[in-house]
Amino acid sequence: DTGVSQNPRHKITKRGQNVTFRCDPISEHNRLYWYRQTLGQGPEFLTYFQNEAQLEKSRLLSDRFSAERPKGSFSTLEIQRTEQGDSAMYLCASSLAAEGRRGHSGNTIYFGEGSWLTVV
Amino acid sequence: AQKITQTQPGMFVQEKEAVTLDCTYDTSDQSYGLFWYKQPSSGEMIFLIYQGSYDEQNATEGRYSLNFQKARKSANLVISASQLGDSAMYFCAMRGNFNKFYFGSGTKLNVKP
Numbered sequence: 001d002t003g004v005s006q007n008p009r010h011k012i013t014k015r016g017q018n019v020t021f022r023c024d025p026i027s028e029h030n031r032l033y034w035y036r037q038t039l040g041q042g043p044e045f046l047t048y049f050q051n052e053a054q055l056e057k058s059r060l061l062s063d064r065f066s067a068e069r070p071k072g073s074f075s076t077l078e079i080q081r082t083e084q085g086d087s088a089m090y091l092c093a094s095s096l097a098a099e100g101r102r103g104h105s106g107n108t109i110y111f112g113e114g115s116w117l118t119v120v
Numbered sequence: 121a122q123k124i125t126q127t128q129p130g131m132f133v134q135e136k137e138a139v140t141l142d143c144t145y146d147t148s149d150q151s152y153g154l155f156w157y158k159q160p161s162s163g164e165m166i167f168l169i170y171q172g173s174y175d176e177q178n179a180t181e182g183r184y185s186l187n188f189q190k191a192r193k194s195a196n197l198v199i200s201a202s203q204l205g206d207s208a209m210y211f212c213a214m215r216g217n218f219n220k221f222y223f224g225s226g227t228k229l230n231v232k233p
Contacts, residue, residue: 033221042211042224044223048220056220107153
């Protein structure tokens with residue numbers, strides 16, 4: 001069983017360019033999340049999919065950001081016209097929707113290794 | 121709204137000693153989950169331990185235990201017998217609606233040989 005996979009792991013881009021990150025979740029997981037993490041902070045929620053439906057987007061996700069999960073499997077996060085403030089690590093996570101019960105892991109989300117973005 | 125507070129930006133512990141990382145939370149939900157994740161310098165968030173709000177016993181996973189005090193809204197992580205490999209950032213998190221997770225600002229743990 002492979003974990004959550006993200007690529008590229010590192011991306012350096014010039015301001016104004018577009019970038020796309022890909023996330024492959026754990027195979028049987030139906031929920032997929034994108035988070036952003038800046039230095040010295042915890043991850044912040046960006047958006048969330050259940051299967052192919054994007055159910056919630058954070059106000060952090062400006063119009064320049066778009067995420068898709070076309071077949072309910074892998075997901076892409078695209079940032080258009082990048083700005084220096086977009087420099088961060090973009091984390092993908094997945095989980096299996098299951099009601100919690102005693103001893104269950106409580107719908108734990110499992111993270112990938114993250115994609116580091118540097119906008120110069 | 122959910123909020124997680126970690127008041128210790130950095131902690132030092134001597135190898136083989138125990139250390140407690142503090143976490144307090146705020147929520148109006150009756151049912152919630154509390155989690156701890158470890159983030160080494162490589163960046164990956166590694167799940168460590170989970171505590172459900174209705175669980176009567178404190179969670180334990182190997183050298184990790186969660187000191188859950190519901191009335192005080194605290195969920196401190198205890199690491200026993202610290203190892204050099206435990207040096208990392210540690211994040212406390214709460215599961216909210218739709219399995220959305222809220223994270224604290226983290227505690228950087230340094231284990232000294």
